[in-house]
Amino acid sequence: MTDLPREVVDAAERLTRLARRAVDDAEAAAYERDRDERLDEYGFTARIRESDDTLVLHPAEWLDGDTARMDRIEDTDRAVEVPLSGSGDPEEWDDVETHNAEVVAQVAERTGEIHAANARAFADFMGNHYARRVETATAAELEEFLTEYYPRNAWPSEEERDAVTQSLEHVFAVTETALPEFTAARR
Incomplete structure (x- = not known):
């Protein structure tokens, strides 16, 4: 840690x-x-x-x-x-961050702070690593988030860790996008 x-x-x-x-x-x-x-x-x-x-x-x-x-x-x-990689276009990154922050706010409003914290971590991952909107994540990116980024960079509480998969489901529900199937050990 x-x-x-x-x-x-x-x-x-x-x-x-x-x-x-x-x-x-x-x-x-x-x-x-x-x-x-x-x-x-x-x-x-x-x-x-x-x-x-x-x-x-x-x-x-x-x-x-x-x-x-x-x-x-x-x-x-x-x-x-x-x-730090992404498209390299600062305006595009700002647009992605604005969109992803709105998704996080909607998750917070619908489901509370634990899921919002996980949604924020996922938004940071997608925005900073890929400069893309959260709902565009692939199964491989979800696995990377759960196995690599989340444990090392999110510093989740035990409650957040236990809820992270459900939090991702909320992110995709808010964006009205199907959650890709992924094989990483669900937390």
């Missing part, structure tokens, strides 16, 4: 995206400085893994200068990975 609170991870992602959209280098540097200062409070640092365009947040103690030292890494679950 990571040492970073979810709100710090969310802020780091938001500031990284703002830095990418910045119109000049000074603005981008200011966003990155803000992100780095927030992470530093928890002893973490950020880097972009270029091979798959992922923001990686990990303990600064893993580094010797700019090089990760494998002998210093005891528990890789302390790191957080936030995919």
